[in-house]
Amino acid sequence: MEQLKREEVQVPNAPEKKQDRMPHIYVLLFVISGIAALLTYVIPAGSFERVPGPNGRESIDPNSFTTIEASPVSLMDFMLAIPAGMAGASEIIFFTFIIGGMFMVLRRTEIIEIGVDRLARKFKNKSLAVIPVLLTLFAVVATTIGTPELSLVYIPVLIPLFISLGYDSMTAAGIALIATALGFTAGVMNPGTVGISQQISGLEIYSGFGLRVVVLIVIITIGSLYVMRYAKKVKHDPLKSYTHEEDELKRAKYKDALKQPAKRATKRQLVAIATLPLFFGILVFGVTQLGWFMLEMSGLFIFMGVIVGIIAGLSLTKLCEAFTEGFREVLMGAIIIGIARSVAIVLEEGQIMDTIVYGLGNLVGQLPSTLSAIGMMTVQLFINFFIPSGSGQALVTMPIMAPLADMLGVTRQTAILAFQFGDGFAHILFPTSGYFMAALVIAGISWTKWVKFFVPLFLIYMGIGVLFLLYAQLTGWTG
Known part of the structure; x- marks a missing residue:
């Protein structure tokens, strides 16, 4: 009978074996980097002059593009691309390590398990309702402070919660990644995309608030329904889960948690739990008022792990061991970030990144005026593959797209909206997005399975x- 059960479980998952033969993500990114290197021998080299941009960051002069002497990437340059990518992406790599270490400390204190246990029991009979609630909450945070990287923080908490409620890791990762990407895309108060773009375009900061709020509501509603539909299907038939095999150990640990007596917190654990909102408040204040980014957030999370761990009763030795174990768990994700960054390094070393941006800008200029905004979105989507940083992409493309919009009869506000759509959704699709790939590693989900889950929604x-964009174009939206 046991053998029969095992066979019944294995048969529906047989097609998954084929996916196991897909190239490893290291191989995929290495091949993409190699193709980029070959392009430096084909695409003419070119360059824009760099000028001071918003917030002291470097931007480009859109009228300064010139072709320059070709400098195709040599074998030595290509060999150094990955180490250079590691160095260039050091802040997000360090951030990933700290997230892993900090959460392992919290696990060792058992306060995550206590919190998950309480949430699971509270939503036991209405578990689907927690999906739109969490998705909306995370999206609002991301649209306010512009940090989709916080998905790395949410995933380790959500996975045990949703496994215990009868769902899977894909549901948990979907909520965290989709929510933060949606908030980042709508950019109601996002300083790194909308704020910078409007400064470059000479518009009032955060103007166009109303339509962006409508965008946020619409995409959150669609995202919630999509994840809920998948989650409901998984709960009805666990074999339909994209991560059924990967979740085997997680199910063994968390699925029957609600059958056990409720977890009780000690006094020290209660005090430790009470400090968490304080740290989150500091995080929000630092990002919104002090301009904090990954380096500062990493420092805060180190303090958070140490202080919460000590309050909860961990010895210094156990604290250090927990950080080390957490570092090990996210090692692959951190390495992926550096390899993904190597693609942009190769294009920059070969002096063709600016040529690609210039050429795509000219391509949009050839489109009929009614399609210009859609063309801008498509171009921004393509560029996002090579520049998976919202603020970085804004600084490179908006100095070109803003004056181009004037010539094409598109409002600058609409051009920024096109940038938001082209940049934002792709952050959780392209393998060159470092934080996204690290999040998948933390969730234990392969990129190919995520693509199968996410592409219809994308x-x-x-x-x-x-x-x-058609509405904005036809109404002449100016905010």
């Missing part, structure tokens, strides 16, 4: 983007 969002 296409829906692209369609939604087209509709909003």
Whole structure:
């Protein structure tokens, strides 16, 4: 009978074996980097002059593009691309390590298990309702402080919660990644995309608030329904989960948690739990008022891990061991970030990044005026593969797209919206997005399985983007 059960479980998952033969993500990114190196021998080299941009960051002069002497990437340059990518992405790599270490400390204190246990029992009979609640909460945070990287923080908490409620890791990762990407995309108060773009374009900061709020509501609603539909299917038939095999150990640990007596917190654990909102408040204040980014957030999370761990009763030795174990768990994700960054390093070393941006800008200029905004979104989507940083992409593309919009009869506000749609949704699709790939590693989900889960929703969002841009174009939206 046991053998029969095992066979019944294995048969539906047989096609998954084929996915196991997909190239490892290291191989995929290495091949992409190699293709980028070959392109430096084909695409003419070119360059824009760099000028001071918003917030002291470097931008480009859109009228300064010139072709320059070709400098194709040599074998030595290509060999150094990955180490250079590691160095260039050091802040997010360090951030990933600290997130892993900090959460392992919290696990050792058992306060995560206590919190998950209470949430699971509270939502036991209405578990689907927690999906739109969490997705909306995370999206609002991301649209306010512009940090989709916080998905790395949410995933380790959500996985045990949703496994205990009868769902899977894909549901948990979907909530965290989709929510933060949606908030970042809508950018109602996002300083790193909308704020910088409007400064470059000479618009009032955070103007166009109303339409962006509508965008946020629409995409959150669609995202919630999509994740809920998948989660409901998984709960009804666990074998339909994209991560059924990967979740085997997690199910063994968390699925029957609600059958056990409720977990009780000690006095020290209660005090430790009470400090968590304080740290989150400091985080929000630092990001919104002091301009904090990954380096500062990493420092805060180190303090958070140490202080919460000591309050909860961990010895200094156990504290250090927990950090080390957490570092090990996210090692692969951290390495992926550096390899992904090597693609942009190769294009920059070969002096063709600016040529690609210039050429795509000219391509948009050839489109009929009614399609110009959609063309801008498509171009921004393509560029996001090579520049998976929202603020970085804004600094490179908006000095070109803003004056181009004037010539094409598109408002600058609409050009920024096109940038938001082209940049934002792709952050959780392209393998060159470092934080996204690290999040998948933390969740234990392969990129190919995520693509299978997310691409239908991505296409829906692209369609939604087209509709909003047509509205903005036809109404002459200026905010």
